[in-house]
Amino acid sequence: MRLPEADDPARLYEQLREQYGPVAPVLLHGDLPAWLVLGYRENLDVMRTPSLYSRDSRRWSAFQKGEVPADSPLMPTVGWQPLCVFTDGEEHARLRGAVVDGLAQFNRHGMRRYVTHYTHQLVQRFAASGKADLVRDYAEQLPMLVVSRLLGMAPDEGPALVEPTLDLMRGSETAAASNQTVTEVLHDLVRRKKTTPGNDLASRLIAHESTLSDTEIVEHLRLVLVAAHQNTVNLIAHTLRMLLTDSRFRGRLSGGRMTLPDALEQVMWDSPPIGVVPGRWATGNTVLGGQHIKTGDMLLLCIAAANVDPEQRPHLTVPMHGNRSHLALSAGPHECPGGDIGRAIADTGIDELMALLPDMRLTITEDELSTTSDWLARRPSALPVTFTPSRSALAGAARAEVTGAAQPLPEAAVSSHEKKPSSAPAAAKPRPWWKLFSRR
Numbered sequence: 087m088r089l090p091e092a093d094d095p096a097r098l099y100e101q102l103r104e105q106y107g108p109v110a111p112v113l114l115h116g117d118l119p120a121w122l123v124l125g126y127r128e129n130l131d132v133m134r135t136p137s138l139y140s141r142d143s144r145r146w147s148a149f150q151k152g153e154v155p156a157d158s159p160l161m162p163t164v165g166w167q168p169l170c171v172f173t174d175g176e177e178h179a180r181l182r183g184a185v186v187d188g189l190a191q192f193n194r195h196g197m198r199r200y201v202t203h204y205t206h207q208l209v210q211r212f213a214a215s216g217k218a219d220l221v222r223d224y225a226e227q228l229p230m231l232v233v234s235r236l237l238g239m240a241p242d243e244g245p246a247l248v249e250p251t252l253d254l255m256r257g258s259e260t261a262a263a264s265n266q267t268v269t270e271v272l273h274d275l276v277r278r279k280k281t282t283p284g285n286d287l288a289s290r291l292i293a294h295e296s297t298l299s300d301t302e303i304v305e306h307l308r309l310v311l312v313a314a315h316q317n318t319v320n321l322i323a324h325t326l327r328m329l330l331t332d333s334r335f336r337g338r339l340s341g342g343r344m345t346l347p348d349a350l351e352q353v354m355w356d357s358p359p360i361g362v363v364p365g366r367w368a369t370g371n372t373v374l375g376g377q378h379i380k381t382g383d384m385l386l387l388c389i390a391a392a393n394v395d396p397e398q399r400p401h402l403t404v405p406m407h408g409n410r411s412h413l414a415l416s417a418g419p420h421e422c423p424g425g426d427i428g429r430a431i432a433d434t435g436i437d438e439l440m441a442l443l444p445d446m447r448l449t450i451t452e453d454e455l456s457t458t459s460d461w462l463a464r465r466p467s468a469l470p471v472t473f474t475p476s477r478s479a480l481a482g483a484a485r486a487e488v489t490g491a492a493q494p495l496p497e498a499a500v501s502s503h504e505k506k507p508s509s510a511p512a513a514a515k516p517r518p519w520w521k522l523f524s525r526r
Contacts, residue, residue, distance in 0.1 A: 314424055
């Protein structure tokens with residue numbers, strides 16, 4: 087069965103599960119065969135057994151037979167690159183170690199100051215109008231503003247990368263060109279940071295003891311930028327949709343029995359930011375989920391289907407907050423090293439947005455909401471809302487806009503043991519965001 091850009095991928099996955107079991111044969115762009123891993127246990131087996139299921143895409147039989155053209159929309163996501171996600175063993179440990187060390191320099195408190203600043207700045211753009219599309223105007227913008235600065239970019243560079251970064255993950259006909267755009271910006275960044283290093287990921291990778299090549303540095307910056315942006319955009323959009331449409335969720339929240347981190351975990355169970363993760367490649371003939379996998383076959387990890395596997399979750403209505411055994415961040419040696427950064431951006435961003443605009447409401451019904459889907463992910467196409475422009479939102483956002491250019495934000499996100507003491511007053515502790523609902 088062809089793996090389409092389905093309007094209802096969840097239904098497709100269940101049809102495949104019913105017909106084939108936990109592992110199903112599918113066709114990708116260009117009628118290239120692959121296996122879609124639907125079962126929770128089967129996904130864990132693949133994630134935790136790199137000796138059987140390698141991350142090295144050069145093993146793909148379709149590559150070896152010359153069946154994948156250079157301009158294939160699959161190339162930005164499965165074409166081999168000198169990245170930790172395409173390696174195993176010692177080489178994987180070397181490359182991943184540099185990324186983990188680079189991300190470890192950012193503390194969560196500094197991240198929250200970052201996110202708060204940019205949330206106010208974004209709200210300033212639409213606060214006076216009393217309306218916004220929370221996907222286009224907020225969810226797609228915030229993660230890029232934050233992550234691009236962590237990488238070391240100038241404030242004006244991040245916004246221009248929003249669309250090409252989203253596009254290269256869609257598998258569209260323009261994905262290769264978008265990928266090239268992002269890569270060129272990162273090459274320029276590395277050249278600058280070699281002469282003017284700072285407290286950022288690019289500078290840390292350049293100076294890391296793993297002695298990464300320039301190509302390895304650029305590719306890992308691209309990996310972090312694309313993964314952090316795509317995952318966090320989808321996480322924010324799905325969570326905001328839940329807040330705006332699920333009355334039961336609001337009831338539990340206002341009663342104090344669910345925190346925002348709980349809500350984020352529930353979303354990662356029900357609507358993981360990336361629904362399908364390519365890929366793994368079989369190192370030899372094996373059997374998985376009753377299917378005979380041949381050497382060089384590609385496997386796609388269907389996180390969206392695994393998280394709702396009836397064997398794992400027989401009752402989907404039972405809340406899963408507090409349970410982090412979902413596969414949204416993968417597992418095994420290739421588990422996402424930046425999951426906490428994405429959570430921090432989403433948690434603080436939604437918290438601040440709700441504090442600034444507490445009476446947001448959809449301008450259309452839940453049934454009228456549409457979904458954007460591609461072969462890897464899905465999220466709400468738009469979340470049009472109206473709200474009462476509050477005096478605090480306008481004043482706070484305006485201050486963020488005026489002072490933004492002068493703020494030494496990268497320093498604020500660096501771990502306390504790596505930065506100089508600051509005499510600036512500590513930020514006020516935010517109120518629990520769910521209390522906003524109890525005022526309505």
